[in-house]
Amino acid sequence: MKRRLLVITATVLSIGCASDDGTANSSLTLPMVPVNLADAIPSPERNPLTIDGAALGRRLFYDPLLSANNEVACATCHIQEHAFSDGDSVSSAGVSGQALLRNTPALINLAWMDGYFWDGGGYDLESQAFAPIEHVDEMAQDLNELMDELAAHSDYLALFSAAFEDGLTLPNVVRALAQFERTLISANAPYDRFVRGEDPDALTSSALQGMTVFQDRCGGCHATDFFTDHSYRNNGLDTVFPDDHERVAWGRARITDDLADLGKYKVPTLRNIVLTAPYMHDGRFETLEDVLEHYRFGVQDTETLDPLLRSDEGALGIPMTDDEATLLLLFLETLTDEDFVTNPAYSAP
Amino acid sequence: MSRRWTLVGMIVLGGILVACGGDGSSTGDPDTTQDTGTPPPDLGPAPDPGPVEDTAPPPPAGPGAVTLSIDHVFDGQPLALGTDVTAPDGTTLQINVLRYWLSNVQWHQADGSSHVVPASYYLFEQTAENTRNSLTIADIPAGDYTGFTMAVGVDKEHNHSTDVFEGELSTAVEMDWGWNSGFIFFKIEGEFDDNGAMTFFKAHVGKDDLYREVTLTFDAPITIDDAHQSAVQLSAEVKTIFNGWNVSSAPSIVGGPTNSPAGNVGTNYSQWFSLLAATSEE
Numbered sequence: 192m193k194r195r196l197l198v199i200t201a202t203v204l205s206i207g208c209a210s211d212d213g214t215a216n217s218s219l220t221l222p223m224v225p226v227n228l229a230d231a232i233p234s235p236e237r238n239p240l241t242i243d244g245a246a247l248g249r250r251l252f253y254d255p256l257l258s259a260n261n262e263v264a265c266a267t268c269h270i271q272e273h274a275f276s277d278g279d280s281v282s283s284a285g286v287s288g289q290a291l292l293r294n295t296p297a298l299i300n301l302a303w304m305d306g307y308f309w310d311g312g313g314y315d316l317e318s319q320a321f322a323p324i325e326h327v328d329e330m331a332q333d334l335n336e337l338m339d340e341l342a343a344h345s346d347y348l349a350l351f352s353a354a355f356e357d358g359l360t361l362p363n364v365v366r367a368l369a370q371f372e373r374t375l376i377s378a379n380a381p382y383d384r385f386v387r388g389e390d391p392d393a394l395t396s397s398a399l400q401g402m403t404v405f406q407d408r409c410g411g412c413h414a415t416d417f418f419t420d421h422s423y424r425n426n427g428l429d430t431v432f433p434d435d436h437e438r439v440a441w442g443r444a445r446i447t448d449d450l451a452d453l454g455k456y457k458v459p460t461l462r463n464i465v466l467t468a469p470y471m472h473d474g475r476f477e478t479l480e481d482v483l484e485h486y487r488f489g490v491q492d493t494e495t496l497d498p499l500l501r502s503d504e505g506a507l508g509i510p511m512t513d514d515e516a517t518l519l520l521l522f523l524e525t526l527t528d529e530d531f532v533t534n535p536a537y538s539a540p
Numbered sequence: 541m542s543r544r545w546t547l548v549g550m551i552v553l554g555g556i557l558v559a560c561g562g563d564g565s566s567t568g569d570p571d572t573t574q575d576t577g578t579p580p581p582d583l584g585p586a587p588d589p590g591p592v593e594d595t596a597p598p599p600p601a602g603p604g605a606v607t608l609s610i611d612h613v614f615d616g617q618p619l620a621l622g623t624d625v626t627a628p629d630g631t632t633l634q635i636n637v638l639r640y641w642l643s644n645v646q647w648h649q650a651d652g653s654s655h656v657v658p659a660s661y662y663l664f665e666q667t668a669e670n671t672r673n674s675l676t677i678a679d680i681p682a683g684d685y686t687g688f689t690m691a692v693g694v695d696k697e698h699n700h701s702t703d704v705f706e707g708e709l710s711t712a713v714e715m716d717w718g719w720n721s722g723f724i725f726f727k728i729e730g731e732f733d734d735n736g737a738m739t740f741f742k743a744h745v746g747k748d749d750l751y752r753e754v755t756l757t758f759d760a761p762i763t764i765d766d767a768h769q770s771a772v773q774l775s776a777e778v779k780t781i782f783n784g785w786n787v788s789s790a791p792s793i794v795g796g797p798t799n800s801p802a803g804n805v806g807t808n809y810s811q812w813f814s815l816l817a818a819t820s821e822e
Binding site: 312321325334361437446448 | 792796797
């Protein structure tokens with residue numbers, strides 16, 4: 192079967208983002224993020240995005256065969272209606288039943304991320320995929336057994352041959368998954384239809400006011416139409432970072448071995464945020480109201496606290512009035528992309 | 541990144557370097573002492589020597605192979621898993637798992653050139669399930685080799701994408717990390733005597749900083765080509781791994797970097813090899 196190779200080009204989304212001095216850029220011009228597979232999604236040279244590869248990846252994503260007990264799939268914890276998170280603070284849906292230590296991240300616009308997991312320890316989607324498949328508290332699978340199980344399915348043999356010249360191999364398992372994950376693109380929320388000029392009524396006047404608050408108070412980190420600048424920052428959640436569990440509480444510092452990165456975690460996208468509660472790397476905040484409480488009143492100071500959360504006068508956090516907080520929440524609702532969470536192309540095959 | 545030589549170029553170079561008279565060396569001159577009082581007989585005119593012989597050089601020797609073997613020892617004795625040994629600080633230990641990646645092997649010739657072995661990523665190990673402590677590397681251009689370089693670990697170009705299975709690199713051998721994409725360069729596990737209770741310890745060491753190149757030079761060059769059997773034998777002294785490591789205060793070492801208990805292990809595995817022999821026989 193002929194594979195259609197796609198051009199690999201990065202899509203650049205230019206947007207107005209809030210600068211530190213609080214001024215909002217009012218000129219928003221956006222090339223549309225393509226929702227189909229025929230355009231500009233960044234992929235590594237060794238794993239170009241193809242329709243057959245992505246289709247196989249979807250099949251694997253929803254297949255509990257990938258787990259040791261054949262009961263846990265990627266989709267068990269990455270649930271489409273939650274924008275591919277799971278609604279839990281931390282999951283215990285894995286093979287062992289043990290609770291994990293970090294919140295299940297949503298899978299949104301992954302192709303543009305710089306590092307995977309909350310601390311960026313997964314350097315690319317291909318390498319990242321091995322981790323949950325093997326982790327004793329996630330899918331607990333032995334990779335050699337996985338290959339035997341896949342090889343015993345003649346339909347998988349055919350699907351791998353269609354998608355990859357070298358057919359069924361262990362690298363191609365994670366490459367197919369990575370291709371599918373790169374297709375999980377969300378950019379059709381009311382916000383998007385408004386800024387693209389497709390629907391001037393998509394945002395109410397309250398939401399528009401909320402957008403101004405957002406750009407002013409949140410846009411320094413949750414920048415661009417990705418609603419993240421893809422950086423790692425300490426947002427004042429903790430003051431101590433214990434060594435337990437092989438330093439999982441060090442955050443980004445566990446990856447970079449740089450103490451200047453203690454307590455830093457990835458700035459997550461805010462797209463579909465109302466669907467991806469609870470919040471933060473350990474799911475400690477149940478609601479967005481709790482999140483705003485933290486930013487307004489709960490930020491804790493440490494050496495690595497992000498400078499954007501400490502004013503020149505030393506005040507911590509993000510000031511806003513109660514009204515502004517209400518408007519902000521109304522704006523965040525406009526980032527919910529119904530198409531993304533119902534798109535059959537992303538659902539179980 | 542090392543230079544790459546084409547195999548043809550190396551064969552030509554190897555041909556030039558093949559020692560003449562390597563096999564069946566001529567004996568010394570015959571005894572020419574004579575009775576000096578007698579003039580030599582008149583032998584008449586010199587005979588016609590006939591047509592000049594074809595004096596083209598013999599065809600260059602073809603590429604060869606070398607077997608690299610590593611004896612794992614503890615304090616000079618063959619490493620026996622699950623057996624009491626004594627660490628440098630006096631702690632009683634047992635070693636149960638020893639595994640490490642060797643990579644980026646280069647064989648050095650007398651003229652300063654090197655043959656880089658392509659896709660050279662090898663897993664050496666000694667565990668209850670498997671022992672693998674030798675390998676044969678083929679397609680080495682014919683020549684006289686003075687030493688070699690190899691690394692413990694995986695170079696950074698290959699250490700960030702664990703779906704790239706170059707050489708023996710693979711994620712199916714439990715020598716990689718999921719939480720931070722990359723290979724575990726060196727893995728040692730066992731038990732130590734913690735006031736009478738045997739307690740698990742481990743060091744799983746990696747990350748780019750702890751990639752360590754080692755160069756070993758032979759006492760005399762060895763010939764590697766298709767007319768020779770060549771072998772290099774090393775020892776790896778496991779006791780060295782425990783230099784500066786008090787296992788009971790650091791029973792679980794994971795990761796890097798340089799200035800850490802993991803880094804100390806990295807320093808130690810850059811020093812644990814000794815050359816035992818480098819031989820070449822026809």
